[in-house]
Amino acid sequence: SFGAWVTYALGTENENLPAFVAINDPRGLARSGKNNFGNGFLPAAFQGTDFSASHPPGNLYRPENLSKADDQKTRSLLQRLNASHLEKHPDDADLAGRIASYELAGRMQLSIPEVMNLADESASTLAAYGVEGGSELKGAYARNCILARRLLERGVRVVQLFNGSDPSGGNGITNWDSHQDILKTHAMQAEIMDQPTAALIADLRQRGMLDNTLVVWATEFGRMPFLQANGTGRDHNPDAFTCFLTGAGVRRAYSHGTSDQFGFKAAENPTSVYDFNATLLHLMGLDHERLTYYHNGLERRLTNVHGHVMKDVLA
Template sequence: MPISELFPHTSQLADELCLIRSMTHRNPVHGPGECVALTGTATGQRPSLGAWSIYGLGSESEELPAFVTMNLHTDGMQYPQAAGWGPGFLPSRFQGTVVNPDQGIEHVHMPAGVTTEQRLDELSAIEELNRRHLDSLQQHSELSARLRSYELAFQLQTASPELFAVDQETEETAHLYGMNDPTAKTVARGCLIARRMVERGVRFIQLRVGGWDAHGNIQGNHERMAQRTDRPIAALLIDLKRRGLLDSTLVVWGGEFGRTPTMEGRGKGRDHSPAAFSVWMAGGGVQGGKIIGATDPIGYTVTERPVGPTDLHATILHALGIDSNELAYDHHGLRETPLGVTGGAAVTEAFL
């Protein structure tokens, strides 16, 4: 499996990776493209893949959110649209919780001078008032989700600080992820927190690293981005495996689209290319060292085994033990499934 020399750490793990070379769709714009990648449609009106996953699996941890999204680096780009972690038409409780990898989960710290017992008494009184209000509205979905968020916030006040205490890790683990490398430190911290979340039962973790949009100087841009990401993501795979977690954890690396194989003409950059790009998966029962699909010789169009975003969604859900055609939600009298009207099928040959 050929891997760019920009990724020396990841390339050493080629036997763990299942590479899909034939990802394809038709939306070349970042915002709608992210919606396509994370919800299956460009409108942003449907549930995100994370929301569907939690709807199907439920929560494993009583103290932490089931679905977490972290923004690790943006290079000045806007944070992705909320649709990327939103619930769509599913109940609001299935949306992702936004986490700052440096500050943890916002607005959950215990007020100064307040004991746990005092805080519990206060929240119990508020909860009773909220429940009465909820009953008067006949179990309003959004209000119910808001009340659940208050309950979760109190639980996070005790669980969250320990989760983000990466200084508890050994020096060897910190070095493995690149915590001592100023260039990679932000992504390293995010990947290390992601591993700690996996250990504590967070089911769906979404990390975003922006800055790949190289319309000019693609060589310098991608060298910089690879230095930020290569070591941390390789460390995550190594760390999960040595802790016995990789087989039960699916790791997916990809973006909303790739870059064209031809120069854009603006300072040696490349334009957006949704027509043909790659995604890799590791763990979760996939076949390591396997390559699926193909493009023409320059990587401009898919020539073999095209895989669309909803096909990838079906594949991820398949790895989670969910049949994407059977998981359904009744929305305004319609039987809605994760694949919507677009449809899709799992890439089952990716699995052992």
């Protein structure tokens, strides 16, 4: 995932929180599950840690029957045993990742409760995000957006917010994949997403964070400009769809590329996923041709052997 590559390159700014957090839709994981924020062939330590405002990390609090001193003794013993085991398996990246994860979990018991506590948010902030007054799903997504800002404030390097889940999720309308009833389903998804997302960007700007934060709103498909055979839905369209960027290093009030008159294919300045990722890495201060990881006999890149920075979108 993109977040894994950035974390691999830049590390963390807060040793007591994950460098890469994935905030899942209130209805559950998106299609493809944890692969959306996985590490792939990068070391396991760089995968995203997933939780949300409504589903905080588990086991945050020490059991009441365990004293703080005994808890610390247990942690110290576990650290020594893990270190000894790792010495015998120095090339096991998964083992090293698990040990790092357990140690981070211990530190998170002190840091996460404060991050997750939205009670200190002002009434005006909650209203701006749309926490109250809309659907339950909109309120939950709004709280996720506030959580994203709080994580960024505390030095989390990458926060990946999801809007949409796999079809096993909640209300029967779980994502943007509208093969039927597109007017109904897109209207409902937009009602959930629009206000909280706009409020997050405005909040980052108001707090002086947007100049140092890159906001990427992205999807992997558009929809076809014509209906499917059922007459109410539209199929995937990989050849014309929209993403937007704002914040650090991004040219303002600029639209890059156009589709044809039907919205069927990109007609002017077509952009590949490789170009998109190369540009995002550049905005993060990284050269996509030099950011590599040796795997299976090759120096691997996020952009493979492709990709060019879209200089027109840079400020």
